[in-house]
Amino acid sequence: MSNRYLFSSESVTEGHPDKICDQISDTIVDALLSEDNHSRIAAEVVVNTGLVLITGEITSKAHVNFAELARKKIAEIGYTDAKNGFCANSCSILLAIDEQSPDISQGVTQAKEQRDKLSEDELDKIGAGDQGLMFGYACNETPELMPLPISLAHRISRQLAIARKTGELPYLRPDGKTQVTIIYEDGKPVGIDTILISTQHTETIGEITAGEAVQAKIKADLWEVVVGPVFADIELKPDDQTRFLVNPTGKFVIGGPQGDSGLTGRKIIVDTYGGYSRHGGGAFSGKDPTKVDRSASYACRYVAKNIVAAGLAEKCEVQVSYAIGVARPVSIMIETFGTSKIDSEKLLEVVQQNFDLRPAGIIQTFNLRDLPKQRNGRFYQDVAAYGHFGRNDLDLPWEKTDKAAALREAVFTSVSPVTV
Numbered sequence: 001m002s003n004r005y006l007f008s009s010e011s012v013t014e015g016h017p018d019k020i021c022d023q024i025s026d027t028i029v030d031a032l033l034s035e036d037n038h039s040r041i042a043a044e045v046v047v048n049t050g051l052v053l054i055t056g057e058i059t060s061k062a063h064v065n066f067a068e069l070a071r072k073k074i075a076e077i078g079y080t081d082a083k084n085g086f087c088a089n090s091c092s093i094l095l096a097i098d099e100q101s102p103d104i105s106q107g108v109t110q111a112k113e114q115r116d117k118l119s120e121d122e123l124d125k126i127g128a129g130d131q132g133l134m135f136g137y138a139c140n141e142t143p144e145l146m147p148l149p150i151s152l153a154h155r156i157s158r159q160l161a162i163a164r165k166t167g168e169l170p171y172l173r174p175d176g177k178t179q180v181t182i183i184y185e186d187g188k189p190v191g192i193d194t195i196l197i198s199t200q201h202t203e204t205i206g207e208i209t210a211g212e213a214v215q216a217k218i219k220a221d222l223w224e225v226v227v228g229p230v231f232a233d234i235e236l237k238p239d240d241q242t243r244f245l246v247n248p249t250g251k252f253v254i255g256g257p258q259g260d261s262g263l264t265g266r267k268i269i270v271d272t273y274g275g276y277s278r279h280g281g282g283a284f285s286g287k288d289p290t291k292v293d294r295s296a297s298y299a300c301r302y303v304a305k306n307i308v309a310a311g312l313a314e315k316c317e318v319q320v321s322y323a324i325g326v327a328r329p330v331s332i333m334i335e336t337f338g339t340s341k342i343d344s345e346k347l348l349e350v351v352q353q354n355f356d357l358r359p360a361g362i363i364q365t366f367n368l369r370d371l372p373k374q375r376n377g378r379f380y381q382d383v384a385a386y387g388h389f390g391r392n393d394l395d396l397p398w399e400k401t402d403k404a405a406a407l408r409e410a411v412f413t414s415v416s417p418v419t420v
Contacts, residue, residue: 029041
């Protein structure tokens with residue numbers, strides 16, 4: 001008898017209040033690292049009706065105008081009309097920023113850290129910026145090796161924003177959420193159960209003023225302009241049994257920070273794997289690369305993705321944990337959910353031989369300090385919406401599968417594959 005179940009994941013658009021905060025926080029990270037690539041940053045943002053609060057701890061030699069950065073990002077997202085209750089030009093911006101605690105800094109800061117290339121001994125002496133546990137995940141459900149539910153939810157969110165920004169659906173507003181429910185049988189996706197889109201919109205659409213007629217128009221347009229293009233190149237498609245829900249409350253006119261407050265780091269499941277994999281609890285946005293919540297999560301994804309890309313497992317979850325001020329991970333765990341082609345101890349050994357999971361090693365491997373400057377002042381802000389993983393639209397170092405061949409060679413030249 002087959003094991004049949006449903007699994008759902010959600011995404012949000014860049015105009016969602018929490019995502020506004022994530023993007024402002026990471027715009028600050030990009031700006032500071034572009035001028036001083038050893039800036040220490042923990043930037044938190046809160047938004048509400050007509051208000052932006054930027055707070056946190058920042059230590060940097062860079063000189064940036066935080067208010068100007070915030071206004072430009074808000075305008076880029078699409079909040080340029082005061083009628084929406086939140087506007088880039090008219091919102092109030094408050095700053096409450098301190099320097100990083102010296103008790104935290106002393107475990108990480110080393111004079112040698114200022115150099116671009118560090119020796120093995122030096123890498124061992126630069127500790128993690130905090131304790132904590134991080135996870136990374138990959139599976140073979142999609143070409144980008146991501147779970148299908150979150151991959152589709154993100155695609156729909158991005159297409160929703162494209163339809164708004166290009167003017168194809170001019171009545172759309174920046175705030176929106178999507179959710180996709182996939183039917184699984186024996187761990188494999190076999191159907192699309194439900195597609196849900198909640199999108200902010202104008203009260204009326206041209207000559208259409210009645211509420212039910214407005215919603216009917218939006219639903220028809222979204223199916224054609226948003227859902228259709230998303231599934232055009234995907235083998236598994238909606239069918240006549242798929243439910244399509246749009247603005248289930250009846251309308252979504254008041255949105256963005258006017259409709260709900262926002263906070264940096266409140267969409268950590270949207271940022272990662274849509275609940276398909278475990279999460280260590282630490283957010284990414286607003287943090288410089290010495291914060292292992294961010295950098296080690298990227299490294300875990302890199303390890304997991306290369307294991308799956310190498311054909312060593314169909315699913316892979318990697319966990320690492322750190323102690324503040326200590327360079328080497330306290331623990332490393334690899335879970336393949338019964339899909340591994342080799343012995344688990346050998347897989348862990350091969351990973352330890354091929355991946356540097358020390359904080360300074362991760363920064364050096366991915367060039368995390370210099371990418372903002374190298375990419376004209378924007379890198380982290382571009383992953384702050386629509387997910388940090390599986391982004392084929394961005395050139396992300398932790399999404400590369402350049403270790404897959406080395407992993408295969410290391411494994412299959414030294415051991416016999418396990419029969420599974």
